Amino acid sequence: MTYSAAIRRSIQGHTMHFTSQTLDALPKRTRTNLINSLSGFKSANLVGTRSGSGQENLCIVSSCFHLGADPALMGMIIRPHSVDRHTLEYLQETGCYTINHVHEGIIAAAHQTSARYSREVSEFEATGLTADYHHDFPAPFVQEARIRLGMKVVEIQDLAVNGTVLVIGTIEHVLLPTGLMGEDGYVDVEQAGTVTLSGLDSYHLTRRQGRWRYAKPDRTPQRINE
Amino acid sequence: MTYSAAIRRSIQGHTMHFTSQTLDALPKRTRTNLINSLSGFKSANLVGTRSGSGQENLCIVSSCFHLGADPALMGMIIRPHSVDRHTLEYLQETGCYTINHVHEGIIAAAHQTSARYSREVSEFEATGLTADYHHDFPAPFVQEARIRLGMKVVEIQDLAVNGTVLVIGTIEHVLLPTGLMGEDGYVDVEQAGTVTLSGLDSYHLTRRQGRWRYAKPDRTPQRINE
Numbered sequence: 126m127t128y129s130a131a132i133r134r135s136i137q138g139h140t141m142h143f144t145s146q147t148l149d150a151l152p153k154r155t156r157t158n159l160i161n162s163l164s165g166f167k168s169a170n171l172v173g174t175r176s177g178s179g180q181e182n183l184c185i186v187s188s189c190f191h192l193g194a195d196p197a198l199m200g201m202i203i204r205p206h207s208v209d210r211h212t213l214e215y216l217q218e219t220g221c222y223t224i225n226h227v228h229e230g231i232i233a234a235a236h237q238t239s240a241r242y243s244r245e246v247s248e249f250e251a252t253g254l255t256a257d258y259h260h261d262f263p264a265p266f267v268q269e270a271r272i273r274l275g276m277k278v279v280e281i282q283d284l285a286v287n288g289t290v291l292v293i294g295t296i297e298h299v300l301l302p303t304g305l306m307g308e309d310g311y312v313d314v315e316q317a318g319t320v321t322l323s324g325l326d327s328y329h330l331t332r333r334q335g336r337w338r339y340a341k342p343d344r345t346p347q348r349i350n351e
Numbered sequence: 352m353t354y355s356a357a358i359r360r361s362i363q364g365h366t367m368h369f370t371s372q373t374l375d376a377l378p379k380r381t382r383t384n385l386i387n388s389l390s391g392f393k394s395a396n397l398v399g400t401r402s403g404s405g406q407e408n409l410c411i412v413s414s415c416f417h418l419g420a421d422p423a424l425m426g427m428i429i430r431p432h433s434v435d436r437h438t439l440e441y442l443q444e445t446g447c448y449t450i451n452h453v454h455e456g457i458i459a460a461a462h463q464t465s466a467r468y469s470r471e472v473s474e475f476e477a478t479g480l481t482a483d484y485h486h487d488f489p490a491p492f493v494q495e496a497r498i499r500l501g502m503k504v505v506e507i508q509d510l511a512v513n514g515t516v517l518v519i520g521t522i523e524h525v526l527l528p529t530g531l532m533g534e535d536g537y538v539d540v541e542q543a544g545t546v547t548l549s550g551l552d553s554y555h556l557t558r559r560q561g562r563w564r565y566a567k568p569d570r571t572p573q574r575i576n577e
Contacts, residue, residue, distance in 0.1 A: 158536030165394030310384030331555035
């Protein structure tokens with residue numbers, strides 16, 4: 126590999142070591158790719174919204190995370206000056222949005238929603254995905270997705286530290302194909318073909334290594350029999 | 352599958368449909384498994400801390416997420432009344448913690464750190480993982496991990512909505528094996544064996560489906576040549 130001088134300086138034998146200072150010295154794009162890789166694998170979801178005046182929007186979001194099961198809450202981080210801006214605006218207007226798992230059959234279309242389309246363009250039309258309305262829910266689901274959630278905004282918080290916005294929502298609707306959910310409630314997202322993201326642009330399917338029983342201090346780790 | 356009555360009522364032909372009301376009617380454990388599955392794949396990280404008095408702690412955290420590349424920030428959600436409580440306490444005392452990617456060779460030990468050990472027990476000793484100190488950083492890294500970050504606390508915020516805590520940290524140190532980082536800065540976390548979590552207890556390796564070029568409105572989706 127033909128590393129830049131700034132990267133080469135970080136090599137110490139078999140290890141690379143960056144400090145906050147040497148990270149700062151990297152070219153912007155290199156730094157962005159590197160930092161985006163470091164949290165590990167990310168969720169890959171399409172967030173669907175519709176403005177008060179009926180304009181639809183769809184946006185891939187890699188920052189959705191579980192916040193709590195009781196009440197059922199999810200968080201996501203939105204960058205208000207990025208391609209996320211219409212999503213944020215519309216979910217503020219209506220208080221509703223959908224979360225739709227990206228699966229292996231819709232990766233290209235899902236990634237394409239990250240392009241900076243102008244306001245009057247619906248990413249549904251631009252990418253060939255289909256807006257789908259269910260159960261009087263005001264935000265569009267993605268028809269092609271398999272696991273789909275209708276979300277109601279609970280709280281929107283500006284994070285002063287870097288100007289991003291934390292959106293917290295509660296789960297109002299869960300739609301999923303019969304057969305994916307086990308008796309214990311676990312939903313087999315691998316069987317659903319749900320993909321995971323690394324960095325800014327790498328999409329991955331998964332291979333289960335096992336499920337593990339609830340851990341206790343006085344017991345060695347045990348697999349759940351599958 | 353022998354679904355409970357509460358689950359059976361959600362089946363509508365080939366689709367299952369839960370509303371916030373029918374979710375509430377599920378047994379607690381079923382509901383917890385279900386909700387934890389719905390955000391999609393999660394990152395799997397070991398968070399290392401050491402108290403002011405020298406007590407070490409290690410805890411698996413599935414809620415680390417990328418918050419921004421400039422400055423380099425990561426967030427994570429901690430439950431202050433759960434097994435996370437020592438982690439939160441110690442990183443508040445010292446302002447430092449480490450994030451260590453879980454890989455396929457340390458899944459059982461990593462999962463075992465989620466057991467509710469008492470304060471005087473170090474999860475390093477209990478699970479056989481090795482605490483490792485580098486570059487005068489006060490929090491312990493996991494020697495067996497391949498991708499390791501030294502983090503400084505920037506902000507700790509209580510989320511009133513459900514009593515969890517959002518910890519925001521900045522990346523002070525990045526340690527990774529030579530050869531994982533590409534010229535463009537992307538770190539191949541799949542090659543590193545980093546795993547991803549689904550639900551509360553399912554661990555997965557990954558299979559890359561491709562990297563995609565930065566999307567533009569006037570261009571069809573294009574793969575990055577690998």
